[in-house]
Amino acid sequence: MKQTGFLSLKGVTKRYPDGTTAVSGLDLDILRGEILVLIGPSGCGKTTTLRMINRLVEPTEGEILIDGKPTSSLDPVILRRRIGYVIQGIGLFPHLRVKDNVSVVPRLKGVPREKIPGKVRESLDLVGLPLEEYGHRWPSDLSGGQKQRVGVARALAGDPEIILMDEPFGALDPITRIGLQDELLSLQERLRKTVVFVTHDINEAMKMGDRVAIMREGTIVQVDRPLDLLARPVDDFVADFVGAGNPLALFRYLKIREVPLRTENLPVVGPDSTKEEALEAARNTPLKYCKDRLVFICDKKKVVGCCNVDNRRFREAATLAECIEPVTHIHRNSTLQEALGLMISSGIANIVVSGDGDEFLGILSFVDMTDFLQMQQGAESVQETR
Incomplete structure (x- = not known):
């Protein structure tokens, strides 16, 4: 209607x-x-x-x-x-x-x-x-x-x-x-x-x-x-x-909120978790990493930081709290081009997506993003042939 x-x-x-x-x-x-x-x-x-x-x-x-x-x-x-x-x-x-x-x-x-x-x-x-x-x-x-x-x-x-x-x-x-x-x-x-x-x-x-x-x-x-x-x-x-x-147009214009985010089996632990629990979360996630494995610390639906379980600081720290670092995140209303720019500049393959009030919504991975864009390009090709 x-x-x-x-x-x-x-x-x-x-x-x-x-x-x-x-x-x-x-x-x-x-x-x-x-x-x-x-x-x-x-x-x-x-x-x-x-x-x-x-x-x-x-x-x-x-x-x-x-x-x-x-x-x-x-x-x-x-x-x-x-x-x-x-x-x-x-x-x-x-x-x-x-x-x-x-x-x-x-x-x-x-x-x-x-x-x-x-x-x-x-x-x-x-x-x-x-x-x-x-x-x-x-x-x-x-x-x-x-x-x-x-x-x-x-x-x-x-x-x-x-x-x-x-x-x-x-x-x-x-x-x-x-x-x-x-x-x-x-x-x-x-x-x-x-x-x-x-x-x-x-x-x-x-x-x-x-x-x-x-x-x-x-x-x-x-x-x-x-x-x-x-x-x-x-x-x-x-x-x-x-x-x-232009095949890159979707990157420029598509908003993150239109792309399915990963919300399950994520490398996420609480602020009171142990180093062993962080390592376990990193081992069990299906996310593919660019280099170092990041585990995100989430408190009351907000990501308050991350830790790199592969660096020296993590290995030498007595507790998880000692190795928490600032986390790179992006708002759901940002574009995929902006997300890609942050991934490249930060050297990461998975980025935290936040909503209003920095609410944690999920993870946008480089692999999922490119898969989604290929699917969209395929849909456009079908439309053009009709």
């Missing part, structure tokens, strides 16, 4: 007085609780489409509906207070402290004064910026990544059903950008907001989107799940845009 859109664009066109058509006859249904990414070449109309949703730009033709109600029937100011908005330039007020920046939307929405501090605290906690530490800082005291987190917190503070994000991480360095992408995906798993996300980066689009809408010259060419765009592009433009013919 086809799902109807919570946010729907019906025959939407934007034509400017000089005759330029930015968007033409656009039809799009965005489902409640999904991240829908708009991407395409410069000038394709993706940002114009985003801004028509909150009426920063008024459509020339067509209508936009939220839960079946036309946005044209709503006061634009009231509409914008219902919709979170995050932009690349962050847009924090430089003369307001962090807590006051975040409180802007609740105050505009008429939230009772006594409830606003709680809203601010909750929103900052969601993005990992405790109120006590960051609330009194000025925007100029923050790093680029922290500023962007405050921007997201401000968008969340009004508890909007819809959040619009216009290249929110585009100005950040690659490491900060990947970290914020992962944090946003983790937040989305908990909050399930309806997010419309604009980017020019195909890697970011395929990582962030539940579905990706590829635009060209003001129209949508294809809307699909990332893997379906790779397996079934509608034309050469889409195929070239997503790199459908």
Whole structure:
């Protein structure tokens, strides 16, 4: 049964007085609780489409509906207070402290004064910026990544059903950008907001989107799940845009959460285990090691470290606790390319996969990852021959 859109664009066109058509006859249904990414070449109309949703730009033709109600029937100011908005330039007020920046939307929405501090605290906690530490800082005291987190917190503070994000991480360095992408995906798993996300980066689009809408010259060419765009592009433009013919594309775009993890017969022991128990766990696991055998120490569903049962430190230690080392782990929302990079840089063949709050979800092994990719490639080949 086809799902109807919570946010729907019906025959939407934007034509400017000089005759330029930015968007033409656009039809799009965005489902409640999904991240829908708009991407395409410069000038394709993706940002114009985003801004028509909150009426920063008024459509020339067509209508936009939220839960079946036309946005044209709503006061634009009231509409914008219902919709979170995050932009690349962050847009924090430089003369307001962090807590006051975040409180802007609740105050505009008429939230009772006594409830606003709680809203601010909750929103900052969601993005990992405790109120006590960051609330009194000025925007100029923050790093680029922290500023962007405050921007997201401000968008969340009004508890909007819809959040619009216009290249929110585009100005950040690659490491900060990947970290914020992962944090946003983790937040989305908990909050399930309806997010419309604009980017020019195909890697970011395929990582962030539940579905990706590829635009060209003001129209949508294809809307699909990332893997379906790779397996079934509608034309050469889409195929070239997503790199459908590149065998490494799955590495770049496939998320760890889509790959079966190992959860049984793992080399895992508790923090109070003995060295002998660690050795036994290493001997009995079917995992294949790159070189040294690692045993993971798990406490209350969290991996707190690991030990190398083949090194001198382990042999000379009196107890297991004396040889525990930091563990390399990766979040389930990261891509296989990111996992492979960590495996290579760390010299390991098995990596711990964590969820929110560093919850231990299982082990991703290099062997299982390559087997899964071969299976996916085989499925794509079958589709191509049909």
